[in-house]
Amino acid sequence: VLRGKNLGKFNFRDKMLHKIINLTVRDVRFPTSLDQHGSDAMHTDPDYSAAYVVLDTDSGLTGFGLTFTLGKGTEIVVCAVEALARLVVGKCLQEIVSDFRGFYRLLTSDSQMRWLGPEKGVIHLATAAVLNAVWDLWARTEGKPLWKLLVDMEPKQLVSCIDFRYITDVLTEEEALDLLVKAQEGKQHREDQMQKEGYPAYTTSCAWLGYPDEQLKQLCTDALKSGWTRFKVKVGADLEDDVRRCRIIRQMIGPDNTLMIDANQRWDVAEAISWVSKLAEFRPLWIEEPTSPDDILGHAAISKCQNRVMFKQFLQASALQFVQIDSCRLGSVNENLAVLLMAHKFNVPVCPHAGGVGLCELVQHLILFDYICVSADLRNRMCEYVDHLHEHFTCPVVIQDAHYMPPKDPGYSCEMLESTVQRHQYPEGNVWKNMKK
Amino acid sequence: VLRGKNLGKFNFRDKMLHKIINLTVRDVRFPTSLDQHGSDAMHTDPDYSAAYVVLDTDSGLTGFGLTFTLGKGTEIVVCAVEALARLVVGKCLQEIVSDFRGFYRLLTSDSQMRWLGPEKGVIHLATAAVLNAVWDLWARTEGKPLWKLLVDMEPKQLVSCIDFRYITDVLTEEEALDLLVKAQEGKQHREDQMQKEGYPAYTTSCAWLGYPDEQLKQLCTDALKSGWTRFKVKVGADLEDDVRRCRIIRQMIGPDNTLMIDANQRWDVAEAISWVSKLAEFRPLWIEEPTSPDDILGHAAISKCQNRVMFKQFLQASALQFVQIDSCRLGSVNENLAVLLMAHKFNVPVCPHAGGVGLCELVQHLILFDYICVSADLRNRMCEYVDHLHEHFTCPVVIQDAHYMPPKDPGYSCEMLESTVQRHQYPEGNVWKNMKK
Known part of the structure; x- marks a missing residue:
């Protein structure tokens, strides 16, 4: 059973074909440092925070994602999410998930932006926030919690979501499929x-x-x-x-x-x-x-x-x-x-x-x-x-x-x-x- | 002999005691991709760019630094430099270089910001731009090109600029001093x-x-x-x-x-x-x-x-x-x-x-x-x-x-x-x- 405020408008005949028409990202911070919650040897005064992403679609269904930060500097991750937005907005969900490996690589290997990582630090945190929202949208579209979406997926489709670049010396696509x-x-x-x-x-x-x-x-x-x-x-x-x-x-x-x-x-x-x-x-x-x-x-x-x-x-x-x-x-x-x-x-x-x-x-x-x-x-x-x-x-x-x-x-x-x-x-x-x- | 447009106002009796009163950072891009300059297998269309930092001091002397980027996303590095500015502005040069290791760690280990790296990606590129400007300011203050400032420094002072955290299993401070x-x-x-x-x-x-x-x-x-x-x-x-x-x-x-x-x-x-x-x-x-x-x-x-x-x-x-x-x-x-x-x-x-x-x-x-x-x-x-x-x-x-x-x-x-x-x-x-x- 689908729940949530945005579902009234959702047309099931168009399932998966809805298009992402807008991405917004907000800098959300909680003043946890006031009570020393979350304090450790290197992070003495964290304010638990998030770059919080919302994907709007033309079906009315919405995807939510975030990445976690410690307060100061969250605005940098927000800026990075905004830089990734152009790679997401305008795509329909079907287009993304039918080649999720390609979409992952589009985000992580943009020929100008990958210099800023690659796949590490601010730009990778931003990538996670955006992709978390895409996965949320996919799970909502299927009317399932994410874990259940994954559990019900065929091994072949699961493997098609993974970018094996740089890890094939330890795990190939065939081997991954076999394990699953x-x-x-x-x-x-x-x-x-x-x-x-x-x-x-x-x-x-x-x-x-x-x-x-x-x-x-x-x-x-x-x-x-x-x-x-x-x-x-x-x-x-x-x-x-x-x-x-x-x-x-x-x-x-x-x-x-x-x-x-x-x-x-x-x-x-x-x-x-x-x-x-x-x-x-x-x-x-x-x-x-x-x-x-x-x-x-x-x-x-x-x-x-x-x-x-x-x-x-x-x-x-x-x-x-x-x-x-x-x-x-x-x-x-x-x-x-x-x-x-x-x-x-x-x-x-x-x-x-x-x-x-x-x-x-x-x-x-x-x-x-x-x-x-x-x-x-x-x-x-x-x-x-x-x-x-x-x-x-x-x-x-x-x-x-x-x-x-x-x-x-x-x-x-x-x-x-x-x-x-x-x-x-x-x-x-x-x-x-x-x-x- | 000191050269450069800002030197007229510089008062040598205050050498090293001048204070950094402002940091500006600009997103400077060159459209190199138009002619395929700089193109390689992963970066097919780079626009050579920089987050360009200027430090103003109360002596009139100015420090210049930059970090290199490939075009898109330079605004993220600019945003990161702005987040670091509060750690730099208000300090006098003497205060920084008399404990340069401490200042390096202040920038790389801010208890909230280090989550965004640590010491990698966007935040480390921004750190480099800021520190490059500080080193430029130091060399200008001494009236020397940077290489000569380094060559003339005592081994002890050189070593005091290095953060040995995480590398002491390979190189200790004593060993570094000995090598120099x-x-x-x-x-x-x-x-x-x-x-x-x-x-x-x-x-x-x-x-x-x-x-x-x-x-x-x-x-x-x-x-x-x-x-x-x-x-x-x-x-x-x-x-x-x-x-x-x-x-x-x-x-x-x-x-x-x-x-x-x-x-x-x-x-x-x-x-x-x-x-x-x-x-x-x-x-x-x-x-x-x-x-x-x-x-x-x-x-x-x-x-x-x-x-x-x-x-x-x-x-x-x-x-x-x-x-x-x-x-x-x-x-x-x-x-x-x-x-x-x-x-x-x-x-x-x-x-x-x-x-x-x-x-x-x-x-x-x-x-x-x-x-x-x-x-x-x-x-x-x-x-x-x-x-x-x-x-x-x-x-x-x-x-x-x-x-x-x-x-x-x-x-x-x-x-x-x-x-x-x-x-x-x-x-x-x-x-x-x-x-x-």
Whole structure:
């Protein structure tokens, strides 16, 4: 059943043939730094923000997409989205998705714009925002949540969305197809299981770096009561502080629950090794982003990468033990498909990065698809969860007993309430205007 | 002797204490695509462009910097420079250069903005433009061309400009200092030699991908007459075309001159190997950017990297045989110093990337410094040269007998003629306004 305000006008006989007639992008910021939400060793005062994209079509149906940012500089991503708009507006959905690989490459390899990346930084974040909106539009057109659109797609069509440029030495199109065909077995069973149980999650909400100890304890107590068993702690600013905070959390959660630590790129290689050895007594399952995200050879144990070429090498070099996909740093569903398949080939568990604003809403679709159609495995797998800002979305995530429950509404779940967008638009929204007074 | 229009007002008693009171940035584009200048396998129609930065000080002295782009999207870099301006305006030069490492990190590690990179893509290009202007201002303040400012600096001060974060596993501050102190021997002799002979160059002007064969032949003939002995050819779009064009050039230049080829990231790994083997008969000295610039493990034979962390790994993995520094993609002089020192440690020759608009003007300073104060070696070393757009600069490069002659004017050589900036400003300059008619 289709829901949403724009659907009244939608004519089903024209399905897929509607044309994108307008792209708007807005700079939406939340003043999270006021309460130290989201603070870590490198990002001490983030204002969770988004470049928020809306695609209007001539059918009346609308697509929504975003990419996540930390406040200052969001206007640069907005500017980059505006530069990409000319490649999107005027195309009909059918034209895009019938050659989605070509469309992906059109956006990432424009002969003048690719100098600004390629496929990294601002321009890749902008690409993700635009493509997320296109995928949302596609899912809404089909009347399905995005994960279900993906689950119902033929392996051949899935593969046709992936740009294999620069990764064929590790994964060819034929091999990808083969992996997907093999994973079809038991698919229906896994889909039913997800509908019933949901996908396991862990929480990062308890232990941001800027939280005082008392707040940390209270949040742990609350989380344990709500059924959470896996917890992530931000570390890296001060070793003594880290030891004290990890000790508190390990005491609070007991020996059997899971603890992860995240240094957010704070250390050099030798520093990482010595620091982590001092935290080993608290038995972290992983240490996240110990050093530069570019440093494949630097013993990175786990990393969020900016594109499939970086993920390829981290896997080739056995430099990570967990893959953290990201719905907004990678080139949308298209590039995440490539990474999910490479991780599967190398038998490395995927534990998505989420939090921020909208990242939980988006990435849940990808990890559901991964379990149902690619990995078929839940061991050592869980999706990050942060309990912030969900109230600003029209279809917020549903967490039950520390599990992500599969979204039911059509689309990619990143439509924001229009009232939120208006209030938080930077710098003209009331939230920001009032702050300056 | 100080030259330049702004120097009349400059009060030498206040040297270094003047304050930056304004930063302006402009989008300057040249319609080079009309004649296929600069065309290669991935960039078929570049309009050489720059985000052009001017720093005004309260002394009346002005600093000029730029970063190079390919046309569309330059406005995104301009937007990023504007976002960085608040970190620069209000500071006095002394404050910046007395802790240049700290200032570099202020720009690259702003806790909200670093999410947009870090140190890559749009935000790093913008950082380069701003820092290039600061270095220009410093050199003008001292009344020296930039290369001479660097050559005259104590090793300790040079090292204090470098951010060693993420590279200490390969190069520590102590080690860098040691390398520089050792290389002091023979410095004066090498400086005299450069003043007399200049630094060897190679030309990329003869063989852009879009040039017809006749034009290519004529350009080769002319270049040989002017004393050129080293030539670079763009390849990668069509194998038969490449074979024909390489054959023509090898015939024109004879067996003893040097030929290099550049694929501009066109290939996957296996494709690169097979393609290059077909061109081996023309004996290229190197094959440039065969695949993704992110692909350290992908047998990249040579590469332009976006930051020191990528260069570090290419060197660690023996994945390149020549290092191509870039004055605008890396974080200005500061980050190039780190890369020059690492290349020296690994004994890999540095052959700078140049061309575009302003890249020759800028990078000549860095390679002169490298020879005089770091490598002390000219074997297998040469600096790229492209004969375009130099007429737009107040102090254009001087080439004599295929060598870069050391600049004499104070600064970093990237001040453009104001008339050029006004005519080429996008979209309001006359060059662009008239084109739309």
